[in-house]
Amino acid sequence: MISTLRRGLLVLLAAVPLMANAVAAPSAHDLVQDTTTRLLADLAANKAKYKQDPNEFYNALNGIVGPVVDAEGISRSIMTVKYSRKASPEQMQRFQENFKRSLMQFYGNALLEYNNQGITVSPAKDESGNRTSVDMQVKGSSGSIYPVSYTLEKINGEWKVRNVIINGINIGKLFRDQFQDSMQRNGNDLDKVINNWAGEVAKAKETTEQAAEKQTQ
Numbered sequence: 001m002i003s004t005l006r007r008g009l010l011v012l013l014a015a016v017p018l019m020a021n022a023v024a025a026p027s028a029h030d031l032v033q034d035t036t037t038r039l040l041a042d043l044a045a046n047k048a049k050y051k052q053d054p055n056e057f058y059n060a061l062n063g064i065v066g067p068v069v070d071a072e073g074i075s076r077s078i079m080t081v082k083y084s085r086k087a088s089p090e091q092m093q094r095f096q097e098n099f100k101r102s103l104m105q106f107y108g109n110a111l112l113e114y115n116n117q118g119i120t121v122s123p124a125k126d127e128s129g130n131r132t133s134v135d136m137q138v139k140g141s142s143g144s145i146y147p148v149s150y151t152l153e154k155i156n157g158e159w160k161v162r163n164v165i166i167n168g169i170n171i172g173k174l175f176r177d178q179f180q181d182s183m184q185r186n187g188n189d190l191d192k193v194i195n196n197w198a199g200e201v202a203k204a205k206e207t208t209e210q211a212a213e214k215q216t217q
Helices: 002-024 028-052 054-068 071-084 089-111 171-185 190-195 197-216
Strands: 119-121 131-139 145-155 158-166
Touching (some): 028 054, 028 119, 028 131, 089 190, 171 190, 190 197
Antiparallel strands (some): 119 131, 131 145, 145 158
16 A cells, blocks of 8 residues: 555656646747736836846847747748758857847847837637747837737747747748848858848848838838
Protein backbone atom coordinates (compact mmCIF):
# COMPACT_ATOMS: atom_id res chain seq x y z
CA MET A 1 0.00 0.00 0.00
CA ILE A 2 2.79 2.44 0.94
CA SER A 3 4.70 1.65 -2.24
CA THR A 4 1.55 2.27 -4.26
CA LEU A 5 1.03 5.64 -2.59
CA ARG A 6 4.69 6.48 -3.14
CA ARG A 7 4.43 5.70 -6.83
CA GLY A 8 1.23 7.71 -7.07
CA LEU A 9 2.91 10.67 -5.38
CA LEU A 10 5.86 10.49 -7.79
CA VAL A 11 3.50 10.47 -10.75
CA LEU A 12 1.65 13.48 -9.33
CA LEU A 13 4.89 15.39 -8.71
CA ALA A 14 6.09 14.59 -12.22
CA ALA A 15 2.84 15.93 -13.65
CA VAL A 16 2.95 19.23 -11.74
CA PRO A 17 5.32 20.98 -14.21
CA LEU A 18 3.16 19.79 -17.09
CA MET A 19 0.02 21.12 -15.46
CA ALA A 20 1.78 24.38 -14.64
CA ASN A 21 2.79 24.76 -18.27
CA ALA A 22 -0.74 24.00 -19.42
CA VAL A 23 -2.12 26.70 -17.13
CA ALA A 24 0.64 29.19 -17.94
CA ALA A 25 0.34 28.92 -21.72
CA PRO A 26 -2.27 31.52 -22.76
CA SER A 27 -4.38 31.43 -25.89
CA ALA A 28 -3.13 33.37 -28.92
CA HIS A 29 -5.81 36.00 -28.35
CA ASP A 30 -4.99 36.39 -24.66
CA LEU A 31 -1.28 36.52 -25.45
CA VAL A 32 -1.73 39.46 -27.81
CA GLN A 33 -4.23 41.16 -25.47
CA ASP A 34 -2.02 40.77 -22.40
CA THR A 35 1.16 41.84 -24.21
CA THR A 36 -0.60 44.92 -25.61
CA THR A 37 -2.01 45.84 -22.20
CA ARG A 38 1.36 45.47 -20.45
CA LEU A 39 3.15 47.39 -23.18
CA LEU A 40 0.75 50.33 -23.10
CA ALA A 41 0.80 50.43 -19.29
CA ASP A 42 4.59 50.53 -19.28
CA LEU A 43 4.61 53.21 -21.98
CA ALA A 44 2.09 55.36 -20.09
CA ALA A 45 4.15 55.17 -16.90
CA ASN A 46 7.51 55.87 -18.51
CA LYS A 47 6.87 57.75 -21.74
CA ALA A 48 8.65 60.95 -20.70
CA LYS A 49 11.73 58.98 -19.69
CA TYR A 50 11.65 56.89 -22.86
CA LYS A 51 11.47 59.99 -25.06
CA GLN A 52 14.66 61.19 -23.43
CA ASP A 53 16.32 57.81 -23.83
CA PRO A 54 14.75 55.74 -26.66
CA ASN A 55 17.29 52.95 -26.16
CA GLU A 56 15.85 52.30 -22.71
CA PHE A 57 12.43 51.99 -24.31
CA TYR A 58 13.74 49.56 -26.93
CA ASN A 59 15.14 47.42 -24.11
CA ALA A 60 11.84 47.53 -22.21
CA LEU A 61 9.97 46.74 -25.42
CA ASN A 62 12.22 43.77 -26.06
CA GLY A 63 11.56 42.52 -22.54
CA ILE A 64 7.79 42.64 -23.05
CA VAL A 65 7.41 41.77 -26.74
CA GLY A 66 10.59 39.78 -27.37
CA PRO A 67 9.48 36.57 -25.58
CA VAL A 68 6.29 36.27 -27.66
CA VAL A 69 8.03 36.67 -31.05
CA ASP A 70 9.49 33.71 -32.92
CA ALA A 71 12.60 35.66 -33.90
CA GLU A 72 14.44 32.58 -35.14
CA GLY A 73 11.59 31.45 -37.38
CA ILE A 74 10.99 34.95 -38.75
CA SER A 75 14.70 35.48 -39.39
CA ARG A 76 14.93 32.29 -41.43
CA SER A 77 11.78 33.21 -43.32
CA ILE A 78 13.18 36.64 -44.20
CA MET A 79 16.52 35.21 -45.29
CA THR A 80 14.73 32.38 -47.19
CA VAL A 81 16.16 28.91 -47.73
CA LYS A 82 18.23 30.22 -50.63
CA TYR A 83 20.45 32.20 -48.27
CA SER A 84 19.89 30.61 -44.86
CA ARG A 85 21.28 27.23 -45.98
CA LYS A 86 24.51 29.01 -46.94
CA ALA A 87 24.72 31.05 -43.74
CA SER A 88 26.91 29.93 -40.86
CA PRO A 89 25.41 29.52 -37.37
CA GLU A 90 27.25 32.70 -36.37
CA GLN A 91 25.73 34.64 -39.27
CA MET A 92 22.25 33.35 -38.50
CA GLN A 93 22.61 34.33 -34.84
CA ARG A 94 23.91 37.79 -35.75
CA PHE A 95 21.07 38.37 -38.20
CA GLN A 96 18.53 37.24 -35.62
CA GLU A 97 19.94 39.68 -33.07
CA ASN A 98 20.05 42.52 -35.61
CA PHE A 99 16.52 41.69 -36.71
CA LYS A 100 15.14 41.76 -33.15
CA ARG A 101 16.90 45.02 -32.32
CA SER A 102 15.70 46.64 -35.55
CA LEU A 103 12.17 45.32 -35.00
CA MET A 104 12.04 46.87 -31.53
CA GLN A 105 13.15 50.19 -33.02
CA PHE A 106 10.58 49.82 -35.82
CA TYR A 107 7.73 49.45 -33.32
CA GLY A 108 9.27 51.65 -30.67
CA ASN A 109 9.49 54.77 -32.80
CA ALA A 110 5.82 54.47 -33.71
CA LEU A 111 4.74 53.76 -30.13
CA LEU A 112 6.55 56.81 -28.76
CA GLU A 113 4.20 58.91 -30.90
CA TYR A 114 1.14 57.03 -29.63
CA ASN A 115 -1.06 59.20 -27.39
CA ASN A 116 -3.59 56.66 -26.18
CA GLN A 117 -5.93 57.24 -29.11
CA GLY A 118 -7.26 53.71 -28.82
CA ILE A 119 -6.35 50.11 -29.57
CA THR A 120 -9.04 47.42 -29.79
CA VAL A 121 -8.26 43.70 -29.99
CA SER A 122 -10.90 41.80 -31.99
CA PRO A 123 -12.66 38.68 -30.62
CA ALA A 124 -10.73 35.42 -30.66
CA LYS A 125 -10.68 33.22 -33.77
CA ASP A 126 -10.44 29.45 -34.05
CA GLU A 127 -7.26 28.29 -32.28
CA SER A 128 -7.74 24.55 -32.63
CA GLY A 129 -4.84 24.20 -35.08
CA ASN A 130 -1.19 25.24 -34.90
CA ARG A 131 -1.69 28.53 -36.72
CA THR A 132 -4.09 31.40 -36.16
CA SER A 133 -4.34 35.17 -36.34
CA VAL A 134 -5.34 37.91 -33.94
CA ASP A 135 -6.66 41.19 -35.30
CA MET A 136 -6.70 44.64 -33.76
CA GLN A 137 -7.63 48.14 -34.76
CA VAL A 138 -5.37 51.08 -33.95
CA LYS A 139 -6.79 54.62 -33.96
CA GLY A 140 -4.36 57.19 -35.31
CA SER A 141 -3.93 60.77 -34.14
CA SER A 142 -6.04 61.92 -37.11
CA GLY A 143 -8.88 59.61 -36.12
CA SER A 144 -8.22 57.10 -38.90
CA ILE A 145 -8.43 53.41 -38.02
CA TYR A 146 -5.50 51.17 -39.01
CA PRO A 147 -6.06 47.40 -39.10
CA VAL A 148 -3.31 45.20 -37.70
CA SER A 149 -3.26 41.39 -37.92
CA TYR A 150 -0.80 39.16 -36.08
CA THR A 151 -0.10 35.67 -37.40
CA LEU A 152 0.81 33.23 -34.63
CA GLU A 153 2.08 29.65 -34.67
CA LYS A 154 2.10 27.15 -31.84
CA ILE A 155 5.70 26.16 -31.02
CA ASN A 156 6.36 23.62 -28.28
CA GLY A 157 2.85 24.21 -26.95
CA GLU A 158 3.13 28.01 -26.84
CA TRP A 159 1.85 30.62 -29.28
CA LYS A 160 4.51 32.81 -30.91
CA VAL A 161 4.11 35.70 -33.34
CA ARG A 162 5.39 34.80 -36.82
CA ASN A 163 4.22 37.76 -38.87
CA VAL A 164 2.25 40.98 -38.78
CA ILE A 165 0.19 42.78 -41.41
CA ILE A 166 -0.11 46.51 -40.79
CA ASN A 167 -2.69 48.45 -42.77
CA GLY A 168 -2.60 45.81 -45.51
CA ILE A 169 1.20 45.66 -45.69
CA ASN A 170 2.65 42.19 -45.02
CA ILE A 171 5.74 43.05 -42.97
CA GLY A 172 7.25 39.58 -43.31
CA LYS A 173 7.02 39.72 -47.09
CA LEU A 174 8.27 43.31 -47.12
CA PHE A 175 11.36 42.34 -45.10
CA ARG A 176 11.88 39.24 -47.26
CA ASP A 177 11.77 41.26 -50.48
CA GLN A 178 14.11 43.86 -49.01
CA PHE A 179 16.57 41.19 -47.92
CA GLN A 180 16.75 39.71 -51.41
CA ASP A 181 17.05 43.15 -52.97
CA SER A 182 19.83 44.06 -50.54
CA MET A 183 21.69 40.84 -51.38
CA GLN A 184 21.56 41.74 -55.07
CA ARG A 185 22.69 45.32 -54.45
CA ASN A 186 25.59 44.15 -52.30
CA GLY A 187 26.90 41.42 -54.56
CA ASN A 188 25.51 38.61 -52.37
CA ASP A 189 27.73 39.73 -49.49
CA LEU A 190 25.75 38.21 -46.61
CA ASP A 191 27.82 39.84 -43.87
CA LYS A 192 27.31 43.28 -45.38
CA VAL A 193 23.55 42.78 -45.62
CA ILE A 194 23.36 41.52 -42.03
CA ASN A 195 25.43 44.40 -40.67
CA ASN A 196 23.34 47.00 -42.53
CA TRP A 197 19.95 45.45 -41.78
CA ALA A 198 18.82 48.40 -39.64
CA GLY A 199 18.78 50.53 -42.78
CA GLU A 200 16.45 48.06 -44.49
CA VAL A 201 14.07 48.16 -41.53
CA ALA A 202 14.08 51.96 -41.75
CA LYS A 203 12.91 51.63 -45.36
CA ALA A 204 10.11 49.32 -44.22
CA LYS A 205 9.01 51.90 -41.66
CA GLU A 206 8.96 54.56 -44.38
CA THR A 207 6.84 52.31 -46.61
CA THR A 208 4.23 51.71 -43.89
CA GLU A 209 4.11 55.42 -43.01
CA GLN A 210 3.54 56.37 -46.64
CA ALA A 211 0.72 53.85 -46.87
CA ALA A 212 -0.86 55.32 -43.72
CA GLU A 213 -0.62 58.84 -45.14
CA LYS A 214 -2.36 57.78 -48.34
CA GLN A 215 -5.21 56.33 -46.30
CA THR A 216 -5.81 59.66 -44.54
CA GLN A 217 -5.83 61.64 -47.80
